[in-house]
Amino acid sequence: MYTGGYKNLTVWKKAIAFAGTVYEYTKPFPTSELYGLTSQMRRCAVSVASNIAEGCARQSNKEFIQFIAIANGSLAELLTQAIIARILAYYPKALTITCRMPVMKLEKC
Numbered sequence: 001m002y003t004g005g006y007k008n009l010t011v012w013k014k015a016i017a018f019a020g021t022v023y024e025y026t027k028p029f030p031t032s033e034l035y036g037l038t039s040q041m042r043r044c045a046v047s048v049a050s051n052i053a054e055g056c057a058r059q060s061n062k063e064f065i066q067f068i069a070i071a072n073g074s075l076a077e078l079l080t081q082a083i084i085a086r087i088l089a090y091y092p093k094a095l096t097i098t099c100r101m102p103v104m105k106l107e108k109c
Contacts, residue, residue: 005056006052006053006055006056006057009052009056011052012049012052012053012056015048015049015052015071016049018045018048018049019042019045019046019048019049021045022041022042022044022045022078023042023045025041025091026038026041026042026085028090028091029085029090029091030090033090037081037084037085037088037090040081041078041081041082041085044074044075044077044078044081045074045078047070047071047074048071048074048075048078049071051067051068051070051071051074052067052068052071054067055067055068055070055071
């Protein structure tokens, strides 16, 4: 179990910043995607930081690791959605690469 508090974790701080970035990236998406891809990507981004925090609040290392794995799954889901958004030309290719960089940093934490 992690007892230092999730707000002290570098990975949690990066996940919070990343969620804000995803919200910014999805702003120009078509309004027809508001309840589709836009919502899904935003929920995934929020899920990453939320699962890190929830894992810290659990009573064992095993539970903490489980929630970190769930957060990692949300990152994979988000990257898949970013690829779909790029295929649909919702934002430029450069933005996909920019979006991938924070994910790589989160994965390394």
